[in-house]
Amino acid sequence: MAKRLGEVALEDLYKAGGSTISIEEATHIYQAIAASKASDPDPRRVWKEVVSRRVLKPWHPHHLHQLVYYSVYAIWDVSINGPPLYWFPSLDESKITNLGRIMEIHGPKLLGTSYKDPIESFSLFLKFSVHHPETYWSIVLEELSVVFQKSPSCILDNSNKLKPSGAWLPGAVLNIAECCLLPSTHPTKEDNSCALVWREEGRDDLDVNRMTLKELREQVTVVANAVDATFSKGDAIAIDMPMTVSAVVIYLGIILAGCVAVSIADSFAAKEIETRLRVSNAKAIFTQC
Template sequence: MSIVPVWKPSKETIEQSNIFKMMQKKGFDKYQDFWKWSVANKEDFWASTVKNLNIQLVENYTSIVDISKGVENAEWLKNAKLNIVDSCFQNDDDAIAIIFQESGKELQKVSQKQLLELVNKIANGLINLGLKVGDSIAIDMPMTLEAVAIYLAGIKAGMPIVTIADSFTPNEIEVRLKITEPKIIFTQDVLHRAGKEIPLYKKVVASNAPKAIVLKSSKENIELRNEDLFWDAFLSSKTEFKTVIQKPDDIITILFSSGTTGDPKAIPWTHTTPIKSASDGYYHQDIHKNDVVCWPTNLGWMMGPWLVFATLINKATIALYYDMPTGNGFGEFIQNTKVTMLGVIPSFVKYWKTSKNMEKYHWNSIKCFSSTGEVSNADEMNYLMQLANNKPVIEYCGGTEIGGGYVTSTVVQPNIASTFSTQALGGEFVLLNDNHNKCSKGELFLIPPIMGLSNTLLNRDHYKVYYKGTPTFEGKLLRRHGDELEELENGYYKAQGRVDDAMNLGGIKVSSVQIERVLNSLEFIKESAAIAASPENGGPSLLVIFYVENPSHLIENQRLQQAINCVKEKLNPLFKVHDLVKIEALPRTASNKVMRRSLRDLYESK
């Protein structure tokens, strides 16, 4: 298979793109001039974008953004009234909203009308249980038709959704439930993964969850707690439901992102956050009406809600495959559903390249890929491009507290593997060195206001986390994010990992402190420091543990295996310990803070 290092857009690709249409409207010939306009004229850009996406407003806004309380407290769609779910149902009734496949079964298609009726049945079921506007609901499920419908139904009924990833351990589920106190939780009896059935309801029960609504996916009988209900007993037969209309800053979703102090940050999304998701999908992933969008993910990660809004608001079809995205069944699913935009995390691509198992499928319908969650490897991304006969990879990096990306690629610029070609439209950032001077490689700071940026945290002081102590740039208040980027000579960007104590593992953000807290319970560890090391040739970070020894009879291999098992069982089975390194003492600053960056440099220089 030949490797093409750079993809260049054809005149036809450029002229069919959503970006080009907007450039034409605003009188721009060059993309870079258009981006500059989008940040110099944010009000005009975002007002035009709200119009492009046809966001359904019951009452119009008096101003697109109000910064009278400071850019850190920007109010978007001031005085408007809406429910963002109404904007997810703008296609034809018989248009396909979701196409899905359970492993080994036939493809199934759900029209927009059928999805809306299911959403309404669920919303009525919530009311029948006695829930009220403002009550929160948790979802701990795989990404299925029902999960998407529950998610939309809760928001439509004015009930914020607490999203929990189905891979979490009972400990991690319980932490999230304690922070958000949902009235009920939706879950499934088991997960189906590569021919195995993995208990999910049992994990939910072990986490001291509230009343559970349980979808049955296995033939095995399961016994529910007295207060719990099976899905069929919960679901209403009533297919009409009046949308609850709210203010733009009312909470629709509570997602979690690892802080650097242990417990995850609880980040609320409001009715305006999905506009950022849909905007990125419209401009950067170039999603068009009736396109088919697949991105293996979960509602517990921001890409789950992103997928729902970026696809449905743009009148496209969500493609959901119910099993692992690494097996042959997934490749056939992409082929048969004629996916036009396929999202990945680099770990998937690494597996596909090693196994070569996707090469036999015809992915000719794909117009572009998109990659997020981890630093990618150029060889692997070049390989991915060739799986669809040389299609671009839209590198995409952002955050849960952004509702989308801050740096990305486009289909109107040349595509270079593992690099970002632009700052996201409607947003701006600056790179600063340790002396707070602008530089080509340094810490990234966002320049607010940007549609989608969070204004509150449920369990932290938002200002302290994102703004306190940040430098200013050209008189502008900056917002910290924690990523390090390098700007290349051609104006493109390359990801350099994190500058803080967080890391991305398997597409999931986690703090070093969370990992260290569970590892410090092991008998042979006196204290530990977790770092994310970069592989020599680039690609996803490797989890490396430095530790100071407690005297122990365990040999090296036994210690490594204990560390692997501990992280898998107490945090997440997707986190894999790559290496365990004994050290006499952890390097510390004068204020006793562990110098993880020094450990990372030490490991990577070996």
């Protein structure tokens, strides 16, 4: 069980910081957290204050971040309040998220005058989504450009009492890679929209790379055509590669071809790789020298 915020001593912070922080910096963190708690004991507001004041830095060890976060929320009742909040977007930031955009477009119609904005009306909109799954998920599927090769008979089928959670999208057939790659009326999913952003591993001195949706689709199609010409739909194809842009292209290509992608960590030893290939009955493997 995590220590409560008042139980975390300066020594705890200094120890969690390892060799990356000095005792002076640990003292600054300790004092900043204490000041945040003194101004408002609500864990959500304490953590929000810690984040907004940038008390913790990106280069601080993960263990230090965890120590502060879990001590702030030590008395948080998940069963009542849900998961403890980590990120607090501004109103403008919330409006450009997928959910925020959906809420801004459909919230006034679905919630009437009760709708205010994506932050203030989040709980109300969540409640609506639970009680009206057909309406909510129909909107979400359309907004996310999910295209079915065979449409579902409904959104949620609760007719089978042996399945208390129901059956979602019964009868539906789709290829999720196809949904990812096709342009749509979505305002940020045109052919020239940015689809991937990455930097070569270990080369922080280089510029960030970008790939458009059209470029990604072209590269994925090459892989998919090669897989489709060699294997049958449903065959398992393994990938044993680091998380590079090539691995992303290959993964989507396997799915687009109708095969099953078997992900294998590139850190695995030969014996572990052999086991996963055997268990999955993989017909081939993508790797790199």
